[in-house]
Amino acid sequence: MSLLICPLCAAPLSRGERSYTCPNGHSFDLAREGYVHLLPPNRKHSKDPGDDKGMVAARSRFLSAGYYGHLCAALQALACRYAPADEAVLVDSGCGEGYYTAGVAAALRESGRQVQGAGVDISKFALRRAAKRDRALEFAVGSAYHLPVASQCAHLLLNCFSPMAPAEFARVLQPGGVLLYVVPAPRHLWELKEVLYRTPYLNPDEAIPYEGFTPLEVLPVEQSVTITGQEDLMALFQMTPYVWNTPKEGVERLETLSALTVTAAFRVHVFRRA
Numbered sequence: 001m002s003l004l005i006c007p008l009c010a011a012p013l014s015r016g017e018r019s020y021t022c023p024n025g026h027s028f029d030l031a032r033e034g035y036v037h038l039l040p041p042n043r044k045h046s047k048d049p050g051d052d053k054g055m056v057a058a059r060s061r062f063l064s065a066g067y068y069g070h071l072c073a074a075l076q077a078l079a080c081r082y083a084p085a086d087e088a089v090l091v092d093s094g095c096g097e098g099y100y101t102a103g104v105a106a107a108l109r110e111s112g113r114q115v116q117g118a119g120v121d122i123s124k125f126a127l128r129r130a131a132k133r134d135r136a137l138e139f140a141v142g143s144a145y146h147l148p149v150a151s152q153c154a155h156l157l158l159n160c161f162s163p164m165a166p167a168e169f170a171r172v173l174q175p176g177g178v179l180l181y182v183v184p185a186p187r188h189l190w191e192l193k194e195v196l197y198r199t200p201y202l203n204p205d206e207a208i209p210y211e212g213f214t215p216l217e218v219l220p221v222e223q224s225v226t227i228t229g230q231e232d233l234m235a236l237f238q239m240t241p242y243v244w245n246t247p248k249e250g251v252e253r254l255e256t257l258s259a260l261t262v263t264a265a266f267r268v269h270v271f272r273r274a
Contacts, residue, residue, distance in 0.1 A: 003089065003118040004140055007038045007148045015138070031124075034131035035139040038148035039122065051123040056097055058238035060129050063099040065232060070223045071266050075100055075158065075180060076107035078219065078270060082178040083155050087114040090137075091154040091172055093144045094162020095119030098130030098137075104158060105134055120147050147172055156180065170212040173273040179213060185222060185265035189240065192262050196242055196250035205267070213271035222265035233260055 004013045006022035013020040013028070020028045020036050028036050039049070051059075062068075079088070088108045092101040101119040108115045118138040119130055131139045142148040144163045152174045159169070160182040169179055186202040193200035207218065227233050237243060237254060 002138060003091070003116060003150055003153055004036070004038065004138055004148050005150050007040045007142065007146070012150060031128070031131070033128045034135060035124070035127040035141065037124065037141040039141045039143060040146075049122045051096070051126055053125045055238060055243075056123060056125040056129065058235040060097045060099075062232060062235040062239055063097070067225050067227060067232075067236070068099075068264060070264070071160075071182065071221050071268075072100055072103040074219060074221045074266075074268060075104050075160075075182070078180055078268060079104045079156055079158075080107055080111050082270070083108060083113060085113070087116075088156060089154045089174075090115065090117035090156045090158065091147070091149055092117070092119040092158040092160075093147060093165070093169065094159060095121045095130055095139070096123075096126045096160075096162075098126075098133040098139065100158060100160050101130065101137065102134040104156075105137060118149055120144070120149065144168065158182075164210070166210040166212060170273055175273060177273045178216070179269075179271040179273065181269040181271065183267050183269065185220065185267050187263050188265045189236075190263050191260060192236065192240075192242070192254075195253050195257070195260070196237075196246045207269070210271065212274050214274055216270040216272055219268040219270065220265070221268060222263065224261055225264045226259060226261045228259045230255070230258060233257060236262075 002013045002015050006026050008026050009024050011022040011024055013022050030036055095101045105115050105117050120140050120142040124141050127139045140148050144165045149172050151171050154173050155177050157169050157173050157179045184203045186205045
């Protein structure tokens, strides 16, 4: 049974060999890579919304090299702690190229659970890669604010560095379900900022209450990571928001480096759906 719903009428979708269909006759073709486009035309902001091909390729290269493996391991441990013992339904909002989605799903399977999961992202370029990472999961182009996912279907909802949509997340999670919300810690990538900017700035560090959710814990995840090679350094830069607002001289300084040790620091906010 599919976790996905029709973006036009909210009816449940059934997956066929080449498309998803709903009882009201709406049909959505499966892309060659295995994802489906469920972003209604009136909610598009451009022809190809979300991260572009270059940004997705950079993030995929960097994450696949294992530099943020400590964050993936922390999410895997939290998922196994909070998921039901026998089965787990996972939804990843803003899943990107599926690195954390696939990692968490794999850990849940290895724990002996039956796993069903769906990843949603607004970038088709990201989903082309995500759908290849884990063929057992469903992936759909969609918005975090209008997830094309059934109500109260998920035990776990994962959100890594993506828009926070508490009302929509509460709709998708079962009562008692758990949200894992990842944000950068204050000194995340501080050393990279020192290269790029004359006056680096700390990321905000605040606990914000969300209606419909009870905070359970905030897990700090931090590790010094040495990025080696100009290609990986530039991949890190290109996958961050800094790529949009870094002065030319900052980029030139980065291009002279062959390695850089950075603080890869995160906060995982854990909430329970009331």
